[in-house]
Amino acid sequence: MNNNNFRKQAHQLVDWMADYLENIEQYPVKSKVKPRQIYEQIPTTAPNQGEAMTHIFADFEAQIMPGITHWQHPNFHAYFPASSSYPSVLAEMLTATIGAQCMIWDTSPAAAELEERVMEWLQQMTGLPSNWVGVIQDTASTATLTAILSAREKLTNNAINKKGFEGNANMRVYCSQETHSSIEKGVKIAGIGANNLVEIGVDDALAMQPKLLAAAIQKDIQNGLQPLCVIATLGTTGTTAIDPLKPIADICEKHDLWLHIDAAYAGSALVLNNYQWMIEGIEKADSLVFNPHKWMFTNFDCSAYFVKDKQALLNTFEILPEYLKTKVDTQVNNYRDWGIPLGRRFRALKLWFVIRSFGVAGIQQRIQSHISMAQNLAIEIKNHPDFEILAPTHFNMICFRYHPKGKNEAALNQLNEQLLQALNDTGKVYLTHTKIKGKYTLRLVIGQTYMEQRHVDKVWGLVQGLVSNLV
Numbered sequence: 001m002n003n004n005n006f007r008k009q010a011h012q013l014v015d016w017m018a019d020y021l022e023n024i025e026q027y028p029v030k031s032k033v034k035p036r037q038i039y040e041q042i043p044t045t046a047p048n049q050g051e052a053m054t055h056i057f058a059d060f061e062a063q064i065m066p067g068i069t070h071w072q073h074p075n076f077h078a079y080f081p082a083s084s085s086y087p088s089v090l091a092e093m094l095t096a097t098i099g100a101q102c103m104i105w106d107t108s109p110a111a112a113e114l115e116e117r118v119m120e121w122l123q124q125m126t127g128l129p130s131n132w133v134g135v136i137q138d139t140a141s142t143a144t145l146t147a148i149l150s151a152r153e154k155l156t157n158n159a160i161n162k163k164g165f166e167g168n169a170n171m172r173v174y175c176s177q178e179t180h181s182s183i184e185k186g187v188k189i190a191g192i193g194a195n196n197l198v199e200i201g202v203d204d205a206l207a208m209q210p211k212l213l214a215a216a217i218q219k220d221i222q223n224g225l226q227p228l229c230v231i232a233t234l235g236t237t238g239t240t241a242i243d244p245l246k247p248i249a250d251i252c253e254k255h256d257l258w259l260h261i262d263a264a265y266a267g268s269a270l271v272l273n274n275y276q277w278m279i280e281g282i283e284k285a286d287s288l289v290f291n292p293h294k295w296m297f298t299n300f301d302c303s304a305y306f307v308k309d310k311q312a313l314l315n316t317f318e319i320l321p322e323y324l325k326t327k328v329d330t331q332v333n334n335y336r337d338w339g340i341p342l343g344r345r346f347r348a349l350k351l352w353f354v355i356r357s358f359g360v361a362g363i364q365q366r367i368q369s370h371i372s373m374a375q376n377l378a379i380e381i382k383n384h385p386d387f388e389i390l391a392p393t394h395f396n397m398i399c400f401r402y403h404p405k406g407k408n409e410a411a412l413n414q415l416n417e418q419l420l421q422a423l424n425d426t427g428k429v430y431l432t433h434t435k436i437k438g439k440y441t442l443r444l445v446i447g448q449t450y451m452e453q454r455h456v457d458k459v460w461g462l463v464q465g466l467v468s469n470l471v
């Protein structure tokens with residue numbers, strides 16, 4: 001392909017992209033293909049001779065698109081959204097075209113300096129302490145691992161980085177029973193060991209109980225173990241429960257423990273004043289992560305990691321081989337030292353495009369509108385005699401189930417599993433589930449960037465229509 005062909009193909013692709021987004025509601029939200037169906041269609045060996053782009057693109061439409069789940073469909077209510085938006089897509093096109101590898105300042109000063117600035121913007125927008133610093137990571141999983149590793153090195157004065165675990169095999173990490181699986185993964189990778197992850201009990205709203213946390217830490221100290229780090233979640237993945245930060249932070253301060261806040265999804269709500277109470281006590285915390293790629297209209301991947309002690313981060317990850325030394329190292333941020341990978345994409349560009357294109361007020365308005373639509377629907381569901389809400393609707397995610405009279409728990413679980421299947425089989429909506437205290441629960445997230453009230457009406461209408469056919 002030469003530049004002329006590229007220009008022609010790219011123009012056609014942009015038309016395809018705009019058509020796709022314009023007509024996205026015509027696709028089945030969740031892909032209907034069977035396991036192995038896509039794989040079997042792809043030739044067993046790579047082509048020896050180059051193929052024409054028209055040919056490749058025809059196969060993309062015929063073979064790949066049927067196996068796509070349409071995350072940008074406004075009736076995608078599953079998991080948490082992986083949001084996108086027009087300005088974000090435009091930036092991704094530029095990022096791909098420029099193709100820069102932004103590991104250090106020298107390898108693209110604009111990437112490093114724009115990242116520093118947009119992270120300051122996000123910090124102000126979300127009301128995080130002004131003495132913290134931010135860096136973009138690929139995912140919240142990586143950011144949390146980064147926090148655990150930093151805590152580990154800070155506690156041991158970089159001994160484990162130097163000597164391995166000798167004499168330090170008794171560290172403990174605390175989180176709630178409702179915490180995301182990435183915490184356990186991080187604890188395993190960091191060498192702490194999954195058996196040293198202590199899951200603290202939750203209250204009726206599924207939030208961590210500080211009293212139980214304090215007791216668990218006390219018990220560990222008595223047993224000669226070494227408390228390392230507490231991970232509090234603002235907006236758990238199962239139900240968007242909110243751990244009470246202030247009492248947790250007080251406990252961490254008392255024992256001098258690293259407090260990491262996993263706000264991967266719900267952190268975006270901090271742009272609204274009436275959610276600032278969630279981070280009361282944050283000045284005693286050490287780090288926080290939230291994902292603009294979930295609920296701030298920025299394409300995956302873009303995870304915002306903020307840390308109080310920049311030096312603890314650098315002490316953990318800094319490495320300076322001769323071939324990476326530059327003359328400006330003392331004046332600039334070399335983000336390869338702020339996390340795990342050396343190589344980095346230019347992710348700040350899409351965030352810059354998104355924040356400028358929507359404006360802070362536009363982002364606030366859209367997030368508030370998602371929350372309002374969800375909370376209004378939650379009231380309707382609550383008022384319906386045959387449905388019930390199973391967890392507080394703190395944000396824009398509703399946990400509910402069908403609950404006709406005269407059914408026992410086993411029958412209700414079966415009915416709701418059938419309901420979820422029936423809903424997803426329509427192809428018009430996509431929801432996922434969780435279990436709350438053994439109860440099969442439907443999770444309905446209202447968070448796709450461009451969704452409107454009519455999409456909420458559609459899913460609620462479908463739910464009510466389908467339950468009459470369940471037996």
Ligand SMILES: *Cc1c(COP(=O)(O)O)cnc(C)c1O
Pocket residue numbers: 080138139140141142180182233235236237262263264265291303
């Ligand atoms: C989604 C989620 C994560 C993981 O996010 P990734 O960016 O995919 O690693 C972690 N914690 C919570 C609470 C989440 O909702």
